[in-house]
Amino acid sequence: MNTRFSWFNITSIVLGFAFLYVPILLLIIYSFNESKLVTVWGGWSTKWYAGLLDNQALIDAAWVTLRVGLVSATIATILGTLAAIVLARMGRFRGRTLFSGLVFAPLVMPEVITGLSLLLLFVALNFDRGFWTVIIAHATFSMCFAAVVVQSRLLDFDKSVEEAAMDLGATPVKTFFQVTLPIIAPAVISAWLLSFTLSLDDLVIASFTTGPGATTLPIKIYSQVRLGVTPEINAVSTIMIALVAIGVLLASIASKRQAIRQEKETRAVDAGAG
């Protein structure tokens, strides 16, 4: 499309981004407020952050969340990558329609339904609810997001590279690890990061599937938020926002670097061929 900025376009972008970012910025600013009252500015202070270090329940919840996130994101990325390969490369097979339905439905399924149904499964199977049931629940919905991310990359790149490897006698497994995986690696990494943040973020499904001793940070935050806005929650939120922002920034720098490297390589190959 057109590549000039008109006044209308600039205004809509600026207003749109203001709407997206001002609430988050206000939350961050008020986490440094000396006063306990949200609307009264009492000067800058980091005392709410210092206070967090004494809040053992919150630190425990943060640890649980982190562990759940690491394990569930890893499971989700492996299963999601397999699902993406099935969708993008396997063509037709018996039960394909059902399979793609199972991959896409969790993306839009209201969380209360997913949460309730998983809980009832765990009860029916007599699973002890806690750490592992939350991991299974998170892996299940995250893998579908991971599948979508990896699938779009798989559909994007030239399949003939894979075919060439197989023509030259590489087994499908070898082709995957030596040809396909390096090409889709950035997508696999962003799938993992997405799964990880989805897990860190989730309140509803975790509330249904958790058990004693596995209180995650969102559950903890939610129980405090219901009592009102406090600077401590602003401080926790700011830390979480900062971590995610740094993660996303690093990931985008890494993928940009790889894109530049790949471009250089192709140019070198082209130059060699020419």
Next chain:
Amino acid sequence: MRRWYVIAPPYLWLLIFFLVPFVIVFKISLSDIATAIPPYIPTLNLSAGWEGIKDFFSQLDFENYAFIFSDPLYIGAYWSSLKIAAIATFLTLLVGYPIAYGMARAPKEWQPTLMMLVILPFWTSFLIRVYAWIGILKKEGLLNLFLMNTGLVSEPLNIMNTTTAVYIGIVYSYLPFMILPLYTSLEKIKPSLIEAAEDLGSPPWKAFWQVTFPLSVPGIVAGCLLVFIPAVGEFVIPDLLGGSETLMIGKTLWSEFFNNRDWPVASAVAVILLIVLVVPIMMFQKMQEKQREAGL
């Protein structure tokens, strides 16, 4: 077949942890509450053989459904969820379209950065983003503070704990889901098409309605489905921003489960919600499949 080694793990996982649970929800929605906690009546007694299975099915009934349909509270909650979600989806489209349009027309080198800026809030916690609005919207909150100090209003506005707050919450939280598909479809439109319309004497607004807008319909449909379906079952936003005034089915299900501990009724509420959403979900599936085939 070797390829089943690849297909089987994700397939089995989704069957066990996504499909089977729905079957269980359906079964429990037909059961009666025994002692407020499992087991429910009836229990499947497989050791009794065929008799046990027959016995099991004869005890299932639609009592919970009859209960839900006889209570105006539940019908009202479904109805107002659909209404709130539909209005909020439309508002998200109104807010999202100009942003996506502006992004698609921004200089090419800016576009990846703008994309990242849209996605970034989506990566930060949903709960935190909804929470941020409490401090803004409440009676002694930042919005009222601002409006009163600038003299725009003399009385503080009552937005918190109303449906308006829920609309704001949904528009805010789901905006990236609307912008991304809109941007994708707007970005694909060739500028030469609009130039051609303008060269042929069409004023810009007419060129927009007759060329750009129709071509962006796939993005509009995708964005609206991505916002509407989860919004119908939304729990966090109506719970934190809507207060007791807003009736939404996600909240009803939650309180049926966590406060009343009536699992069979909660299951029946979930089954009906799923039936209500089955058409939009199928539309979404069809679109995803089509997109994949177009990509091949």
